Amino acid sequence: MSWLADLHDVYQRAYGSVADGMPPLMPIAHTTIQAHVEIVLDASGNFVRAEVLTRADATTLIPCTERSGGRSGSRPAAHPLCDKLQYVAADFLEHGGVVTSGFANDPAEPHRSYHDLLSTWTHSTHTHPKLKAILAYVENGTVVADLVGARILPIDSQGHLLTEWSGEKDDSPSIFKILPPGQQPQDAVVRWRVDTGGLQHGCWEDDSLISSWIDHYASLQSRRGFCMVTGQETSLAEQHPAKLRHAADKAKLISSNDTSGFTFRGRFTEAEQAAGVSFEATQKAHNALRWLIECQGSRNGDQVIVAWAAHTIEAPNPTELIFNPFPEDEESRIPQAGATIGHAYALRLKQAIAGYRARFDDAEDVIVMALDAATPGRMAITYYRRLPGSEFLRRLENWHLAFAWVQCHGISKGTRLEFVGPPTPNEIAEAAYGVSLNEKLKNATRARLLPCIVDGTPFPPDLVRAACQRASNRIGLDWWEWERTLGIACALYKGAHPERSYDMALDRTRRSRDYLFGRLLAIADNLEQMALNLSKEGRETNAARQMAHFARQPMSSWLDLDSQKLPPYRSRLQVLAPDFLRSRQNEIQEVCNLFDPDDFNDTPLTGEFLLGFHCQRSALFEKTEKKEKTDSTENTDEASPTNWKSE
Numbered sequence: 235m236s237w238l239a240d241l242h243d244v245y246q247r248a249y250g251s252v253a254d255g256m257p258p259l260m261p262i263a264h265t266t267i268q269a270h271v272e273i274v275l276d277a278s279g280n281f282v283r284a285e286v287l288t289r290a291d292a293t294t295l296i297p298c299t300e301r302s303g304g305r306s307g308s309r310p311a312a313h314p315l316c317d318k319l320q321y322v323a324a325d326f327l328e329h330g331g332v333v334t335s336g337f338a339n340d341p342a343e344p345h346r347s348y349h350d351l352l353s354t355w356t357h358s359t360h361t362h363p364k365l366k367a368i369l370a371y372v373e374n375g376t377v378v379a380d381l382v383g384a385r386i387l388p389i390d391s392q393g394h395l396l397t398e399w400s401g402e403k404d405d406s407p408s409i410f411k412i413l414p415p416g417q418q419p420q421d422a423v424v425r426w427r428v429d430t431g432g433l434q435h436g437c438w439e440d441d442s443l444i445s446s447w448i449d450h451y452a453s454l455q456s457r458r459g460f461c462m463v464t465g466q467e468t469s470l471a472e473q474h475p476a477k478l479r480h481a482a483d484k485a486k487l488i489s490s491n492d493t494s495g496f497t498f499r500g501r502f503t504e505a506e507q508a509a510g511v512s513f514e515a516t517q518k519a520h521n522a523l524r525w526l527i528e529c530q531g532s533r534n535g536d537q538v539i540v541a542w543a544a545h546t547i548e549a550p551n552p553t554e555l556i557f558n559p560f561p562e563d564e565e566s567r568i569p570q571a572g573a574t575i576g577h578a579y580a581l582r583l584k585q586a587i588a589g590y591r592a593r594f595d596d597a598e599d600v601i602v603m604a605l606d607a608a609t610p611g612r613m614a615i616t617y618y619r620r621l622p623g624s625e626f627l628r629r630l631e632n633w634h635l636a637f638a639w640v641q642c643h644g645i646s647k648g649t650r651l652e653f654v655g656p657p658t659p660n661e662i663a664e665a666a667y668g669v670s671l672n673e674k675l676k677n678a679t680r681a682r683l684l685p686c687i688v689d690g691t692p693f694p695p696d697l698v699r700a701a702c703q704r705a706s707n708r709i710g711l712d713w714w715e716w717e718r719t720l721g722i723a724c725a726l727y728k729g730a731h732p733e734r735s736y737d738m739a740l741d742r743t744r745r746s747r748d749y750l751f752g753r754l755l756a757i758a759d760n761l762e763q764m765a766l767n768l769s770k771e772g773r774e775t776n777a778a779r780q781m782a783h784f785a786r787q788p789m790s791s792w793l794d795l796d797s798q799k800l801p802p803y804r805s806r807l808q809v810l811a812p813d814f815l816r817s818r819q820n821e822i823q824e825v826c827n828l829f830d831p832d833d834f835n836d837t838p839l840t841g842e843f844l845l846g847f848h849c850q851r852s853a854l855f856e857k858t859e860k861k862e863k864t865d866s867t868e869n870t871d872e873a874s875p876t877n878w879k880s881e
Contacts, residue, residue: 237618238463238511240544240601241519244526248547249518259525260295261444262517263451265303266481269294269316269425270412271386273377277363277430279370284384286408287425293481294425295438297447299351300513304476306484306611308336312348314355314447315368315437316425321348323424324375329382330394331420349373360450362443364428377424387419395420452513461512463519471513475520478605478613479527479538485613487605488516523603534660534680535673537606537616543623544599550590550627552602552687553660553680556634557586559641559653575738579638579654587631594623602626602688606677617684626688633687637729640738640852641721654738656729657722659683665722666700669715693730701726702841708781709774724848727841736845740853742824744846747833751788752846753825755781758795760854761818765803768810776800785843787836796822821854 249259260266269292274282294316301311312321320326320333321344327333333341349372356365371377378395381387388396388407397418399406409419427436437443455469474488490505502508523540527533531540532553543549550556594600604617637656645651663671663679685691705723708716728736741749759777766773776799777784784791807815 236620237601237603237615238515238519240620241522241526242463242515243544244542244547245518245522247545248522248525257525257528260521261448262514262521263297263299263303263448264295264444265298265475265477266293267296267313267316267423268292268414268481270409270422271381271424272427272436273371273380273424274427274429275367275371277367277428279367279374281371281376281380282429284381284386286386286412289412292412294423294436295444296425297444297451299451300471300473304473304484304486306476308334310334310336312344312351314348314351315365316423317348318344318423319378319420320344322372323377324349324372325378326420329378329387329389330392331378355447355450358450358453360446360453362446363430364426364437364440364443365446367428367430368426368437387422455513459510461515462510463515464512466512468512468514471511471516474511474516475524478520478524479531479533479536484610485536485607486611487520487613487615489612534677537604537677537680539602539604539617539680539684541600541602543594544601545595546593546598548593549600549623550630552630552633552684553658555655555658556583556630559655575640575654576638579738580635583631583634583638587627591624591627594627596624598623600626602684604681604684606681616681619688621688629688629690632690633729636732637725638738639721639725639728640848641725642717657725661718661722662697662701662726665704665719665726666697668704693726695730698723698726698730698841702844705841705844706782706785708778710782720844720848723841724845727845738849740849745828745830746842747829747837748839748842749846750825750828750833751784751792751839752843752848753850754792754822755784755843756847756850756854757818757821757825758792758800760851761807761815762800762803764811764814764818765806769806785839788839788843789834789836818854821850 245259249261252259269287271284272287273284276282296316297314299311299314302313305311316322320331320337323331324345326345327341333344337343352365352369352372355361356369378387382389385407386409388399388409390396395418397420399410407419409422413419413421425436425438452469457470457472458467459470460466461468461470474486476486477483478485478487488509488511490508526540526542526547527538530542530548530551531538532551539551539553541549541551599620600623602617602619603615605613606616607613634656638654639656640652640654641657643651643653657665659680660676662683663676666679667675679697682694682697686693701719701723704711705716705720711719728734740753744750755777759775762775762777766775776795780791780795804815804819
């Protein structure tokens with residue numbers, strides 16, 4: 235129950251003190267619903283007017299019971315105040331309304347259950363003036379008739395509610411435009427606004443009415459027992475909330491609806507013995523979790539990952555970048571004079587980490603939680619860690635430093651969109667399996683990577699191999715996907731081998747075989763691309779087409795490139811750009827001189843060759859940019875490391 239206790243503490247600290255700009259923390263015994271129609275009454279319960287809500291104004295806070303807060307299935311429980319027409323309107327059936335299939339044997343049950351809840355609350359010691367007005371109006375039995383008269387609900391010639399609109403789409407009533415696909419006007423949800431004298435306050439924004447329901451519902455709790463969260467003898471919850479990830483979420487973290495068979499497998503005689511939680515504690519904990527997910531959760535389909543600090547609440551999410559990689563201040567992305575890209579990134583990262591560290595107390599813990607649902611009704615906590623804030627930030631910093639690389643996200647208006655940092659788990663999954671992978675595989679990959687980030691466990695080698703193989707298949711990917719995959723593959727290989735101390739800049743002293751072969755391929759690609767640009771040919775280079783084969787048989791591929799494929803382009807450059815050709819030939823000779831003769835063979839390359847390729851390519855591109863800036867008389871069509879034109 236530690237997760238419930240941690241979330242309960244969040245609620246106790248944050249309720250009533252949420253900062254401006256953040257969503258409110260929901261009170262207990264309440265939920266949110268998407269309302270479609272607002273009915274305005276006077277203080278005596280007389281109908282004043284009604285209107286169809288806009289989608290932006292539809293989300294409404296309403297009182298709920300334990301059953302209605304997590305209602306699902308064919309016989310949903312009624313809410314005590316705002317609900318669908320089949321609950322609030324006594325004349326619903328008179329106008330041809332069709333109730334939920336579970337109420338077919340007793341169509342009047344939805345309204346009867348709603349009326350009982352509202353009447354009990356209104357006549358209790360925790361009543362409210364607005365309740366008396368709403369109850370009087372509901373008992374008058376003209377809800378649907380008034381909405382028809384106000385031209386909110388359309389009817390046919392027999393006085394029955396229309397189920398679909400057959401006219402022109404632009405002429406359809408407003409109610410058809412706000413309802414979700416598959417729903418009819420009879421499914422509309424009603425909320426109330428009561429004019430009690432001064433300003434007209436909606437029931438969802440009246441604090442006194444909210445407190446009234448909380449006090450009333452607490453007085454109805456009769457089932458008592460030991461709460462495993464608070465450690466007190468108190469009123470226990472019969473059901474636990476849903477709607478954690480979004481308004482339509484039916485999955486629950488705690489549920490038991492089967493008292494026969496092997497549900498408890500001999501360990502308990504009642505479900506409450508497995509999870510005895512008070513009504514107040516479970517409401518507060520689930521509301522806090524819902525609020526944290528909305529404020530700072532990282533979502534991917536049904537999977538949600540959220541992190542928070544025990545006292546200050548806000549904490550960096552481990553699956554996202556620690557700072558904005560594309561700041562408005564361009565200078566913050568440019569290394570200082572004499573600094574390498576890696577050093578500049580490390581400095582900025584330390585500054586960002588220091589900012590978070592200054593907000594945490596020395597003894598404050600950070601909690602990381604991952605949720606996923608295997609079925610629509612069952613949710614699981616797939617990952618849960620509580621660790622000191624200083625340790626959490628240290629591990630987060632280690633991840634960002636180890637897996638940082640120059641990431642390319644495409645080109646905009648002739649400028650490459652690059653930043654230095656680690657790839658996110660979503661990007662890693664797409665680099666390993668392709669951008670069209672299904673959500674289950676993406677979620678499984680995110681779940682595998684979370685311990686690597688938070689716990690510092692070794693990175694899965696199969697993900698490194700998969701990303702490197704896809705990056706090697708250059709001709710099989712779109713240009714933008716290959717550029718992104720290449721940067722991610724380099725980041726993964728570098729991070730998975732921290733003992734080798736790879737730098738993001740070109741290391742001209744590194745003599746490892748795979749790194750040198752990667753450099754040769756980059757030079758060959760750059761040389762041929764220059765020749766193609768001068769001839770205004772927009773095709774792939776031979777180096778690009780043979781990249782996958784080069785990774786499998788590097789010596790044979792290089793000899794073929796050097797002796798068969800490159801000579802025609804060398805001849806062309808000898809006439810059009812002799813200085814460029816001389817520079818690239820010197821680069822090739824420099825790399826060849828670093829080889830150990832025994833290493834020049836056809837043993838397949840590892841992902842390290844991608845690092846050599848990427849670093850050499852970037853160095854050649856920087857050399858081209860410097861030449862263009864210092865000598866404006868030179869040919870400005872000199873080649874960049876790759877053809878940046880989209881296909």
